[in-house]
Amino acid sequence: MRRLLSDTLVVTERNLIRLPRAPELLLAFTLQPIMFVLLFRYVFGGAIRVPGGSYAEYLIPGIIVQNIAFGGFVTALGLNEDMQKGIIDRFRSLPMSRAAVLAGRTSADIVTNGLSMTILIVTGLIIGFSFQTAVLHVLLGLVLALTFGYAFSWVFAFLGLLVKSPEAANSVGFLAVFPLTFISSAFVPGQSLPTPLRQFSDVNPFTIIVNELRWLWTGQPSPDQLWQAFAWVAFILLVFSPLAVRRYRRAAGR
Amino acid sequence: MGAVSATIGGPSSGGSETTVSPEAAISARGISKSFGDVRALRGVDLDVAQATVLGLLGPNGAGKTTLVRILTTLLTPDAGSASVAGIDVVSDQNRLRERIGLAGQYAAVDENLTGLENLTMVGRLYGFRRAAAKARGRELLEQFDLVEAAGRPVKTYSGGMRRRLDLAAALVAKPPVLFLDEPTTGLDPRSRLDLWDVIEKLVSEGTTVLLTTQYLDEADRLADRIAVIDHGSVIAEGTPDELKDRVGGERLEVHLEDASQAAAAAQALVGMSDELPAQSGALVRVGVRGRSGAIIEAVRRLDAAGIGVDDIALRRPTLDDVFLALTGHAAASEDQA
8 A cells, every 4th residue: 555655656757747848748738728718708798787796706617627637638648648658567577565556547637727727717817717716615615626627537537448540549538528518507597508519418427517616716605516516536436547548457458 | 781692600609599498478378368369379389588689570460469469468368378587477467567578569658758767757657766767778878879859859850869768768677588570660771770788788697588580690699599370370480490400401592694584493403302393583592412513513404405594602591481380471572771
């Protein structure tokens, strides 16, 4: 167990070292979220009617959830690259904890997700977002967002090990996550959607997570319950982490 | 591999190893492995004595890499057993991983990390503390002439530098047994020679090496013993000299003035050998029964047939001849000078 922790730390560190050296990745984590906030707030914002509060208050929790769900794509890219380049073989020939390779990868995502979430919140505060709840609720919201991001890292880990190339991982991830976030309450209220899409949006886990985050940070009433949000996080984690581990064993054992 | 006239009876590189070494650094018995319907290995037996090099030769897809992956715990065999450094490769994987080093053909180092960061990471994954891992990393960088590049990301390295770093990473824990899977594939001649020097030095210091390669000159230079593997089985095993002797004695090589006479030349030489002469362009090659008088007889026969000779020489068979005779096809098609 101590071995797992220390090895996970080493692998996490390895995955983070590359960040400042890969400008395109750093841009993805910093400037891109800012761009999205500004586009939504000032291009679509005027045309979208939201219940209570301003669009900036409505938007920030939604865009944070979308962004954090995407954060895991680095895990998909990284794992796929490591498989192709033989680094996984190097790891497997070392007397290290096997789980540390995946755990280190997904743990690094927590750090990068934390980074982009901070940038998003700061941008939000500048354009008119504000926390309107008790500190405890704000913190609980941060925990919800980060654990949701962590669970999604395992979805991407599975994906990255499944597909043949980093490019494929990227496009499959995009195709899966984009519709899920857009057909949810992340950017527009569900009531504005055509009926079939609204029905989908109502049961979409993204809607539930976003609604709860909105409630925790701005006090907007939510039709769902907080436990449902955490239940989804747990569900995603419990389904995809064993899948990823199994896939890792099989893919590496060739 | 020039066709220089042979020096016969050169020093045998095998030394005085007995056939069975109870203290073999690597020992495999009946190793089999299938992937779906493909039988990659069919009952491989292998022994490598301590502080020697075994060269594993074979065409692409013969099973070399599969065998290496089994012996380094990356794969589990379907049948058979093997031990490396006295440790079972299936039942005691974690202990074994502390005692082996693996350097592969894909230079498995992280491009985004510097040379030093790569070695430090590997050291820490072997269980060293950070400071100790770093110190060992510096030591290796010095040994492999990478000090100046220590602080640069690996993506700026040349192919030769990457291979050296890859090998250095395999040596972090000073393993007694080293597996090198095609360590010089794709390297320029200069870098190959450098890497060979490093490997020879390690062996002289007591490291046991299992080396897979497609380059027969590499095997000839480095290996104490050679195992030829084809279609998942070891089809020949011995010192390079033993294998060459097995193919037969001296080879006669005749370069003709006119390539169009090759068939006639082969015809003229047929009586000198038990085999059919091989032709390729203006070159006719044939194994001869005895050394003495072979050249004179060949010249006389060719002269009588009215065939002009540019050059004629006797030489020992090379590992290329061995490989061709054993597997029915040449070793590496590309890069063979």
